[in-house]
Amino acid sequence: MVKRSRSRRVAERAWGLVLLARVLGLGAITALILASGVWASWQTAQHVMLTKGRERGTVTLAACGDSSCTGPFMPEGAATARPKVTVSLPVRHKVGAHVPVVLKPGTDTGIRAGLGGVLFAWLPLGGALLLAAVVVGGGLRMPRTAWTLAAAGAALVGGAFLTL
Structure with missing residues:
Protein backbone atom coordinates (compact mmCIF):
# COMPACT_ATOMS: atom_id res chain seq x y z
CA MET A 1 0.00 0.00 0.00
CA VAL A 2 1.36 3.36 -1.04
CA LYS A 3 1.31 6.03 1.62
CA ARG A 4 0.39 9.49 0.38
CA SER A 5 1.13 12.75 2.02
CA ARG A 6 -1.56 14.72 3.78
CA SER A 7 -1.42 17.58 1.28
CA ARG A 8 -1.93 15.18 -1.62
CA ARG A 9 -5.00 13.63 0.04
CA VAL A 10 -6.47 17.09 0.63
CA ALA A 11 -5.83 18.00 -3.00
CA GLU A 12 -7.48 14.80 -4.22
CA ARG A 13 -10.55 15.48 -2.08
CA ALA A 14 -10.72 19.05 -3.33
CA TRP A 15 -10.52 17.84 -6.94
CA GLY A 16 -13.32 15.37 -6.22
CA LEU A 17 -15.47 18.22 -4.90
CA VAL A 18 -14.73 20.26 -8.03
CA LEU A 19 -15.85 17.34 -10.22
CA LEU A 20 -18.98 16.85 -8.13
CA ALA A 21 -19.79 20.56 -8.36
CA ARG A 22 -19.35 20.42 -12.15
CA VAL A 23 -21.73 17.48 -12.49
CA LEU A 24 -24.33 18.99 -10.18
CA GLY A 25 -24.09 22.45 -11.75
CA LEU A 26 -24.32 21.27 -15.35
CA GLY A 27 -27.04 18.81 -14.39
CA ALA A 28 -29.03 21.70 -12.92
CA ILE A 29 -28.45 23.81 -16.05
CA THR A 30 -29.62 20.91 -18.24
CA ALA A 31 -32.73 20.43 -16.11
CA LEU A 32 -33.45 24.17 -16.30
CA ILE A 33 -33.09 24.17 -20.11
CA LEU A 34 -35.44 21.21 -20.48
CA ALA A 35 -37.96 22.56 -17.96
CA SER A 36 -38.09 25.92 -19.74
CA GLY A 37 -38.61 24.13 -23.07
CA VAL A 38 -41.51 22.14 -21.64
CA TRP A 39 -42.99 25.27 -20.02
CA ALA A 40 -42.79 27.31 -23.23
CA SER A 41 -44.28 24.47 -25.27
CA TRP A 42 -47.09 23.70 -22.85
CA GLN A 43 -48.41 27.28 -23.07
CA THR A 44 -49.57 26.46 -26.61
CA ALA A 45 -49.73 22.67 -26.59
CA GLN A 46 -52.40 22.49 -23.90
CA HIS A 47 -54.90 24.17 -26.23
CA VAL A 48 -54.13 21.80 -29.11
CA MET A 49 -53.91 18.56 -27.14
CA LEU A 50 -56.73 19.09 -24.63
CA THR A 51 -59.50 20.23 -26.98
CA ALA A 113 -55.07 21.71 -34.81
CA GLY A 114 -54.03 18.17 -35.69
CA LEU A 115 -50.60 16.55 -35.79
CA GLY A 116 -48.97 19.60 -37.38
CA GLY A 117 -50.32 21.84 -34.63
CA VAL A 118 -49.11 19.50 -31.89
CA LEU A 119 -45.61 19.31 -33.36
CA PHE A 120 -45.51 23.08 -33.93
CA ALA A 121 -46.61 23.65 -30.32
CA TRP A 122 -43.79 21.44 -29.00
CA LEU A 123 -41.15 23.17 -31.16
CA PRO A 124 -39.59 25.06 -28.18
CA LEU A 125 -38.99 21.70 -26.50
CA GLY A 126 -37.20 20.50 -29.64
CA GLY A 127 -34.86 23.47 -29.45
CA ALA A 128 -34.31 22.88 -25.74
CA LEU A 129 -33.43 19.24 -26.43
CA LEU A 130 -30.84 20.31 -29.00
CA LEU A 131 -29.33 22.84 -26.59
CA ALA A 132 -29.34 20.36 -23.71
CA ALA A 133 -27.52 17.85 -25.93
CA VAL A 134 -24.61 20.28 -26.25
CA VAL A 135 -24.45 20.79 -22.48
CA VAL A 136 -24.70 17.07 -21.73
CA GLY A 137 -22.17 16.06 -24.38
CA GLY A 138 -19.63 18.79 -23.81
CA GLY A 139 -19.99 19.61 -20.13
CA LEU A 140 -21.07 16.33 -18.58
CA ARG A 141 -19.14 14.19 -21.09
CA MET A 142 -22.05 11.82 -21.68
CA PRO A 143 -21.99 11.32 -25.46
CA ARG A 144 -24.66 8.62 -25.75
CA THR A 145 -27.16 10.63 -23.76
CA ALA A 146 -26.25 13.73 -25.75
CA TRP A 147 -26.82 11.96 -29.07
CA THR A 148 -30.17 10.66 -27.81
CA LEU A 149 -31.26 14.16 -26.78
CA ALA A 150 -30.05 15.59 -30.10
CA ALA A 151 -31.87 12.90 -32.10
CA ALA A 152 -35.11 13.53 -30.20
CA GLY A 153 -34.80 17.30 -30.69
CA ALA A 154 -33.96 16.95 -34.38
CA ALA A 155 -36.88 14.57 -34.91
CA LEU A 156 -39.27 17.01 -33.24
CA VAL A 157 -37.99 20.03 -35.18
CA GLY A 158 -37.90 18.06 -38.44
CA GLY A 159 -41.38 16.66 -37.89
CA ALA A 160 -42.77 20.13 -37.22
CA PHE A 161 -41.10 21.42 -40.38
CA LEU A 162 -42.44 18.59 -42.54
CA THR A 163 -46.03 18.72 -41.25
CA LEU A 164 -46.45 22.46 -41.59
Missing part, protein backbone atom coordinates in the same frame (compact mmCIF):
# COMPACT_ATOMS: atom_id res chain seq x y z
CA LYS A 52 -62.52 19.12 -24.94
CA GLY A 53 -64.69 22.16 -24.30
CA ARG A 54 -62.67 24.43 -26.60
CA GLU A 55 -63.90 26.13 -29.76
CA ARG A 56 -62.76 24.19 -32.82
CA GLY A 57 -63.27 24.96 -36.45
CA THR A 58 -61.68 26.11 -39.69
CA VAL A 59 -60.10 29.43 -40.64
CA THR A 60 -60.14 30.45 -44.29
CA LEU A 61 -56.99 32.48 -44.76
CA ALA A 62 -57.82 35.96 -46.10
CA ALA A 63 -54.54 37.83 -45.45
CA CYS A 64 -51.08 36.57 -44.53
CA GLY A 65 -48.10 38.48 -43.17
CA ASP A 66 -44.61 37.31 -42.29
CA SER A 67 -45.55 35.03 -39.42
CA SER A 68 -49.34 35.10 -39.07
CA CYS A 69 -52.50 34.92 -41.11
CA THR A 70 -56.02 36.19 -40.50
CA GLY A 71 -59.41 35.13 -41.79
CA PRO A 72 -62.98 34.24 -40.86
CA PHE A 73 -63.60 31.40 -38.42
CA MET A 74 -66.19 28.74 -39.28
CA PRO A 75 -66.99 26.66 -36.17
CA GLU A 76 -67.56 22.96 -35.73
CA GLY A 77 -70.33 22.22 -33.28
CA ALA A 78 -71.54 24.76 -30.71
CA ALA A 79 -68.83 27.40 -31.23
CA THR A 80 -69.68 30.84 -32.60
CA ALA A 81 -68.51 32.13 -35.98
CA ARG A 82 -66.06 35.03 -35.92
CA PRO A 83 -65.22 37.44 -38.72
CA LYS A 84 -61.48 37.66 -37.96
CA VAL A 85 -59.20 35.18 -36.24
CA THR A 86 -55.39 35.41 -36.17
CA VAL A 87 -53.37 32.23 -36.64
CA SER A 88 -49.57 32.00 -36.32
CA LEU A 89 -48.48 30.05 -39.38
CA PRO A 90 -45.29 29.64 -41.39
CA VAL A 91 -44.95 31.29 -44.79
CA ARG A 92 -45.90 28.09 -46.61
CA HIS A 93 -49.66 28.73 -46.34
CA LYS A 94 -51.42 30.75 -49.02
CA VAL A 95 -54.47 32.99 -49.02
CA GLY A 96 -57.65 30.97 -49.54
CA ALA A 97 -56.41 27.85 -47.73
CA HIS A 98 -58.58 26.23 -45.06
CA VAL A 99 -56.72 25.55 -41.81
CA PRO A 100 -58.23 23.58 -38.89
CA VAL A 101 -57.73 25.51 -35.64
CA VAL A 102 -58.53 25.53 -31.93
CA LEU A 103 -59.21 28.94 -30.39
CA LYS A 104 -57.50 30.04 -27.19
CA PRO A 105 -60.23 30.66 -24.60
CA GLY A 106 -61.42 34.26 -24.48
CA THR A 107 -59.38 35.43 -27.48
CA ASP A 108 -59.56 35.62 -31.26
CA THR A 109 -56.26 33.73 -31.58
CA GLY A 110 -56.28 30.35 -33.27
CA ILE A 111 -53.77 27.55 -32.96
CA ARG A 112 -53.41 25.00 -35.72
